[in-house]
Amino acid sequence: MSEPNDLDPAPAEDPIAASLKRQFSPPSLQAIEARVAAEAANLEADQLEADADDGETGPAGVPAAANEPRGWWMVAAAFVAAAALVLLIAWPTRDDAAPQGEPGPHAPPIAQTERPLEVIPPSTSERAGHQLDGFLRRGDALASADACGPREPPEVCDVEAGGYPHLPPAAAVTLLGECGGRSGTSCDTFDLPADRALLVQLSTGEHAIVCIEHPWTDPKPTLPPGSRYNLFRRELGAYILYEVTPRPEPEAAPLVRL
Amino acid sequence: MSPYDPSPDRLTPARFATLFRASSRVLWCVAVGVVGDRAHGEDIVQEAALVALGKLDTFRPGTSFAAWMGQTVRYLALNHRRKVRRRQVALDAEGTRLVPAGLPGADAQTSFDRSVSNALAELSESQRTCLLLKTVVELEYAEIAALLEMPAGTAMSHVSRARAKMRALLEVETTPRKEAMP
Known part of the structure; x- marks a missing residue:
C-alpha cells in the first residue's frame, strides 16, 4: 500500500506518542486467539462431519451402505484436521505478541495450560450432563458467588445484564448466585459446562440451575441415566438456555428475559 | 493474505482463525479506541470474534476481513460503551460513583x-x-x-x-x- 504524506508527522521523540505506547500497547491476546482457533476447528469439524453425513444418505438409487467407508474416513479426517488446526494456530510463534513484563513467545501457552479442554471432546454431551447432574447434588456453592440479588439496586442489575439474558428482579424465582458473564466468577470454578449460569431457588424452595450458552458453544448436555433431575432447553434470541431442575416442569428458564 | 486486502473467496473457519490471529492486536486497539478504556478491549474482541465466527456467511467475497471484523468490533464496542454509560448514570443516581483517588507519591x-x-x-x-x-x-x-x-x-x-x-x-x-x- 502506498502511504500518503502525513499531514502532521509526530516528532521522533514525541512524549505523547511515547505515553500512548506505554499505556495502550495491546496485551498478549494468545488466550483469545487460542479459543477462537479452537472454536474455528470445532466448526470446521462439524461442517466436515455434516458433509460426511450427507454423503451417507447416498445418491438416489445407491444404498447408503455403499458410502459408509467414505463417511468414516471423512469423520476421521475432520477430527485430525481440527486437531492439527488448533495446534497450528494456537501455537505461539509471533515475536511481538508478548508485551513488556509478560512471558515471551516461547513461554508455555497460557490458554493451553489453563483450559486444556478448549477442543470439545466427542463425549461433550455426556460430560456436560454429568457436570450438571453433579452440581445440584453437591450443594449450592454458587450461592456465595456474585449475584444481582435484592441487595443491589435492580436498575444496576438490569443495566449490567443489558443485552444479556437475565432474571428480572421481580421474577417468581429467587436468584441465589451467578457465575460467568460479568459476574467476575468463572463457571469453571464450579465445574459447570457453561459460559454463564444462574443458581435459583424455585417456588418450592428447591434449587435449580439455568445455564446460558451461545449456539456455537452449546454442549448439548444429556443427563446421566437415573438422574433425579430433569433438563429443559429453551432458545432465547441468540442464546441457548438449559434448566436443570428437580421439578417436572421448567420454572426459571421461561422467566429469563433479554 | 493480508487482512486488509480484499478476499476473493468466502471465509472458512480455518481462514477466519488465521486472519483473526493476524489482526487481533489491531482489533483490540479499535475496541479500546471506541470505548476509551483498555480494561474491556479483550472482552470485546473475543465476543466479536465468536459472533463473527458464527456468521461467516455474512462475509462478502471481494471485501476485506479487516473491514468486516472492524465493523463487528466497533458495533460491539459501541454497545458496550452505551451500557457502561447507562450503568454510570444509575450509579451516579445512587450517589455511589467511584472517583479515582489521587496517587500520592x-x-x-x-x-x-x-x-x-x-x-x-x-x-x-x-x-x-x-x-x-x-x-x-x-x-x-x-x-x-x-x-x-x-x-x-x-x-x-x-x-x-x-x-x-x-x-x-x-x-x-x-x-x-x-x-x-x-
Missing part, C-alpha cells in the same frame, strides 16, 4: 500518563481510534482506512487533529519549564 511519568489518558478521553471516537492505530500499532493510513471504512485522507485528518488537540490539552506538561531568573 506518583512519579512525573505516571502523572503525565494520566494526563495523556485524560486528554485522549476528550477526543472524538474516530480521532481516538485513528490516533491509537497510527501511534500504538503503527498502521499505515491506507490500512486504517480499510479497517474503519473511511477514505485514507479522512484517517490522516483525524490523526492530525487528534495530535493537535492532545498537544493543546497537554501544553502545560509538554512545554519545558523555564528556569526562574535569579
Whole structure:
C-alpha cells in the first residue's frame, strides 16, 4: 500500500506518542486467539462431519451402505484436521505478541495450560450432563458467588445484564448466585459446562440451575441415566438456555428475559 | 493474505482463525479506541470474534476481513460503551460513583500518563481510534482506512487533529519549564 504524506508527522521523540505506547500497547491476546482457533476447528469439524453425513444418505438409487467407508474416513479426517488446526494456530510463534513484563513467545501457552479442554471432546454431551447432574447434588456453592440479588439496586442489575439474558428482579424465582458473564466468577470454578449460569431457588424452595450458552458453544448436555433431575432447553434470541431442575416442569428458564 | 486486502473467496473457519490471529492486536486497539478504556478491549474482541465466527456467511467475497471484523468490533464496542454509560448514570443516581483517588507519591511519568489518558478521553471516537492505530500499532493510513471504512485522507485528518488537540490539552506538561531568573 502506498502511504500518503502525513499531514502532521509526530516528532521522533514525541512524549505523547511515547505515553500512548506505554499505556495502550495491546496485551498478549494468545488466550483469545487460542479459543477462537479452537472454536474455528470445532466448526470446521462439524461442517466436515455434516458433509460426511450427507454423503451417507447416498445418491438416489445407491444404498447408503455403499458410502459408509467414505463417511468414516471423512469423520476421521475432520477430527485430525481440527486437531492439527488448533495446534497450528494456537501455537505461539509471533515475536511481538508478548508485551513488556509478560512471558515471551516461547513461554508455555497460557490458554493451553489453563483450559486444556478448549477442543470439545466427542463425549461433550455426556460430560456436560454429568457436570450438571453433579452440581445440584453437591450443594449450592454458587450461592456465595456474585449475584444481582435484592441487595443491589435492580436498575444496576438490569443495566449490567443489558443485552444479556437475565432474571428480572421481580421474577417468581429467587436468584441465589451467578457465575460467568460479568459476574467476575468463572463457571469453571464450579465445574459447570457453561459460559454463564444462574443458581435459583424455585417456588418450592428447591434449587435449580439455568445455564446460558451461545449456539456455537452449546454442549448439548444429556443427563446421566437415573438422574433425579430433569433438563429443559429453551432458545432465547441468540442464546441457548438449559434448566436443570428437580421439578417436572421448567420454572426459571421461561422467566429469563433479554 | 493480508487482512486488509480484499478476499476473493468466502471465509472458512480455518481462514477466519488465521486472519483473526493476524489482526487481533489491531482489533483490540479499535475496541479500546471506541470505548476509551483498555480494561474491556479483550472482552470485546473475543465476543466479536465468536459472533463473527458464527456468521461467516455474512462475509462478502471481494471485501476485506479487516473491514468486516472492524465493523463487528466497533458495533460491539459501541454497545458496550452505551451500557457502561447507562450503568454510570444509575450509579451516579445512587450517589455511589467511584472517583479515582489521587496517587500520592506518583512519579512525573505516571502523572503525565494520566494526563495523556485524560486528554485522549476528550477526543472524538474516530480521532481516538485513528490516533491509537497510527501511534500504538503503527498502521499505515491506507490500512486504517480499510479497517474503519473511511477514505485514507479522512484517517490522516483525524490523526492530525487528534495530535493537535492532545498537544493543546497537554501544553502545560509538554512545554519545558523555564528556569526562574535569579
